[in-house]
Amino acid sequence: MKDQLSGLFAQAMNTLKANKIIPDDHQVNLVFERTRQKEHGDFACNVAMMLAKPARMNPRKLAEMIVEALPEDPLVNKIEIAGPGFINLFLNNDAHLRVLSAVLENAENFGLAEANSKQKILVEFVSANPTGPLHVGHGRGAAYGDALARVLAAAGNQVEREYYVNDAGRQMDILAVSVWIRYLQIAGIGREVSLPSNCYQGGYVTEFGSKIFDEHGEAYFIETEQFLAESLTRSNSEALKELESLSNEELASLCDRLNKSLEELELDYEKKYLEESLDNRIAHAKAVLGDDGFSVFQNTALNSILSDIKNDLSEFGVDYDTWYSEKSLFDSDKIDRAMSSLKESGDVYEKGGAWWFRSTAYGDEKDRVVIRDNGQPTYFASDIAYHKDKIDRGFDLSIDVWGSDHHGYIPRVKASLQALGLEPEKLKVLLVQFAVLYRGGEKVGMSTRSGEFVTLRELREDIGSDAARFFYAMRKSEQHMDFDLDLAKAQNNENPMYYVQYAHARICRLFEKAQEAGIDTDTIGNADFSELGNDQEVAILTLLQRFPEVVEKAASVFEPHQITYFLKDLATAYHSYYNSNKVLEAQESRRLAMLALSEGTRQVINNGLTILGVGAPISM
RNA sequence: GCGCCCGUAGCUCAACUGGAUAGAGCAACGGCCUUCUAAGCCGUAGGUUACAGGUUCGAGUCCUGUCGGGCGCGCCA
Numbered sequence: 001m002k003d004q005l006s007g008l009f010a011q012a013m014n015t016l017k018a019n020k021i022i023p024d025d026h027q028v029n030l031v032f033e034r035t036r037q038k039e040h041g042d043f044a045c046n047v048a049m050m051l052a053k054p055a056r057m058n059p060r061k062l063a064e065m066i067v068e069a070l071p072e073d074p075l076v077n078k079i080e081i082a083g084p085g086f087i088n089l090f091l092n093n094d095a096h097l098r099v100l101s102a103v104l105e106n107a108e109n110f111g112l113a114e115a116n117s118k119q120k121i122l123v124e125f126v127s128a129n130p131t132g133p134l135h136v137g138h139g140r141g142a143a144y145g146d147a148l149a150r151v152l153a154a155a156g157n158q159v160e161r162e163y164y165v166n167d168a169g170r171q172m173d174i175l176a177v178s179v180w181i182r183y184l185q186i187a188g189i190g191r192e193v194s195l196p197s198n199c200y201q202g203g204y205v206t207e208f209g210s211k212i213f214d215e216h217g218e219a220y221f222i223e224t225e226q227f228l229a230e231s232l233t234r235s236n237s238e239a240l241k242e243l244e245s246l247s248n249e250e251l252a253s254l255c256d257r258l259n260k261s262l263e264e265l266e267l268d269y270e271k272k273y274l275e276e277s278l279d280n281r282i283a284h285a286k287a288v289l290g291d292d293g294f295s296v297f298q299n300t301a302l303n304s305i306l307s308d309i310k311n312d313l314s315e316f317g318v319d320y321d322t323w324y325s326e327k328s329l330f331d332s333d334k335i336d337r338a339m340s341s342l343k344e345s346g347d348v349y350e351k352g353g354a355w356w357f358r359s360t361a362y363g364d365e366k367d368r369v370v371i372r373d374n375g376q377p378t379y380f381a382s383d384i385a386y387h388k389d390k391i392d393r394g395f396d397l398s399i400d401v402w403g404s405d406h407h408g409y410i411p412r413v414k415a416s417l418q419a420l421g422l423e424p425e426k427l428k429v430l431l432v433q434f435a436v437l438y439r440g441g442e443k444v445g446m447s448t449r450s451g452e453f454v455t456l457r458e459l460r461e462d463i464g465s466d467a468a469r470f471f472y473a474m475r476k477s478e479q480h481m482d483f484d485l486d487l488a489k490a491q492n493n494e495n496p497m498y499y500v501q502y503a504h505a506r507i508c509r510l511f512e513k514a515q516e517a518g519i520d521t522d523t524i525g526n527a528d529f530s531e532l533g534n535d536q537e538v539a540i541l542t543l544l545q546r547f548p549e550v551v552e553k554a555a556s557v558f559e560p561h562q563i564t565y566f567l568k569d570l571a572t573a574y575h576s577y578y579n580s581n582k583v584l585e586a587q588e589s590r591r592l593a594m595l596a597l598s599e600g601t602r603q604v605i606n607n608g609l610t611i612l613g614v615g616a617p618i619s620m
Numbered sequence: 621g622c623g624c625c626c627g628u629a630g631c632u633c634a635a636c637u638g639g640a641u642a643g644a645g646c647a648a649c650g651g652c653c654u655u656c657u658a659a660g661c662c663g664u665a666g667g668u669u670a671c672a673g674g675u676u677c678g679a680g681u682c683c684u685g686u687c688g689g690g691c692g693c694g695c696c697a
Binding site: 033034035036037040044046049052053058059082083084085086129131166169170171275352353354355356365366368369370371372373374376378379380403404405406407408409410411431433434436474475476478479480481482484487495496498499501502503505506509510512513514517546549550553557561562565568569572575576578579580582583584585619620 | 622623624625626627631632633634635636637638639640641642643644645646652655656657658659660661662676677678689690691692693694695696697
């Protein structure tokens with residue numbers, strides 16, 4: 001519809017250009033807006049106001065000339081100039097009606113652009129470390145990422161979903177050590193050895209330890225004394241000693257330079273000490289267990305957690321095309337190659353025993369370490385290789401969905417693409433705020449390490465996948481969000497998903513009733529749509545017509561929540577219609593048309609819910 | 621301290637990326653079921669869009685500053 005109007009206005013523009021009313025070379029951006037109020041017609045165009053300046057003319061006067069130059073069109077009933085210079089277009093009833101046959105003909109494809117007609121897009125989302133079960137924060141990323149992928153596909157893009165598995169690096173080592181310590185506790189050292197606070201605390205870690213003990217017995221057991229002696233050789237941290245050796249003046253200047261208070265500084269060093277002793281434990285565990293033994297602990301945990309995550313997401317309706325292993329980046333030398341290439345170009349240099357990426361050359365705040373002085377590549381090094389690989393795989397656009405706490409990471413990743421001669425615009429990072437959970441009116445804490453968190457699985461079991469997905473998809477991703485678990489759990493009308501689903505179920509039931517009454521509902525496609533025309537019917541028809549526009553818009557700005565708001569509007573319009581129009585009591589010809597309108601509504605609700613990954617029940 | 625995000629009705633959130641009189645839901649109040657599902661509908665009330673400037677025909681939206689909240693600023697991921 002907008003295209004058609006656009007065509008009319010384009011002709012008018014040409015006429016005005018020919019008459020030298022507006023400059024020949026002036027780019028005209030035609031925008032048609034759905035009006036908010038009926039008095040303003042169906043569409044409004046602001047082109048007269050946009051062109052007032054270049055044409056050096058009063059916008060209302062210019063609007064008159066544009067209207068004058070518009071060719072006739074049978075679908076346009078009336079044109080008015082209003083306000084500061086809006087051109088308001090009133091469509092005739094036929095223009096409203098024709099959408100209905102389009103919905104009925106295209107059915108589940110209505111609103112969807114031609115498949116794979118646009119860009120090839122990779123959407124990477126969730127990508128949580130496989131060090132524990134997914135929690136509700138990941139749930140929002142999952143619901144958003146998948147709805148985004150679906151809406152992008154609906155808008156005609158070829159979309160692939162990917163999960164980046166961080167199966168390499170220090171976090172995996174910490175996981176293995178955590179399991180080993182639990183195993184030692186089970187095997188007999190007992191309470192004498194405690195799990196350090198920076199290890200993984202969740203109950204699942206104990207289960208893995210117990211599982212390994214069941215399968216391997218005491219094969220990986222060592223005595224308490226040996227464990228304590230060897231893993232805590234550095235009882236006093238070098239870092240703390242270093243701090244203590246400084247004079248007061250030096251301390252003060254250090255605080256000043258780092259912009260931190262003395263207390264913060266001490267906290268930093270204490271943390272550093274904890275991390276150092278954890279590194280010692282990792283090294284110790286590897287030495288005691290050997291590579292094979294260590295990997296028993298690591299792989300037992302990794303495989304189990306990963307399959308749990310896959311299963312969890314699948315039950316949530318999220319299925320990936322690719323599970324991309326970070327480890328594979330090492331095995332295929334992609335990291336080495338990316339690093340050498342950056343070394344050659346001078347974007348990676350050595351300083352203080354470590355290798356640094358010169359991200360400041362591309363607008364980042366500071367240079368970043370890619371290879372630590374102990375020879376270990378950082379997570380960032382993998383990420384450089386990973387993002388390069390994504391673009392190398394031929395995607396026009398690569399979307400990363402990240403928790404917003406990682407936003408500071410964006411400049412360096414973009415910088416790395418630039419340094420590698422790739423277009424940084426091909427990477428789009430979308431941020432998702434963590435939802436703040438409330439239960440019983442109180443915030444629910446969330447920390448993976450401490451083990452106090454609500455898992456995605458618990459959430460799904462509480463409120464169901466549909467409600468969780470709809471609820472998450474209802475918020476703009478970057479918006480802070482309060483997730484009231486009690487409210488979401490309560491299956492009442494406060495949950496907008498029920499409202500939308502109910503409209504769908506209502507229509508299904510209406511058709512059942514119609515069939516029970518002997519009405520031939522298969523012929524609705526042949527109904528005389530001109531029977532429709534009251535305000536509520538026009539309102540619904542207008543919404544149906546808007547659906548493809550909403551899909552396109554939502555996809556272009558990466559905002560699937562627009563679909564949820566559209567569905568609420570459509571459900572409202574239908575519920576209202578349903579309450580004041582008795583479909584089955586209408587006379588035959590009108591009844592058939594009303595059924596056609598109802599089916600059109602049902603179809604669009606179904607299509608919209610499908611984009612959100614939410615079911616459309618036929619009864620409730 | 622610096623950087624990014626955010627601030628809209630009592631609460632939770634929209635507002636077609638600069639359009640006309642800022643909209644929904646909940647909560648409050650008043651109506652509607654012998655009639656296709658009341659998980660619904662209709663009505664009332666609720667606002668200086670945090671604040672102050674600026675840009676222009678026009679600002680919740682853009683620019684500057686202030687205040688308030690979140691996050692980030694590691695040879696962590």
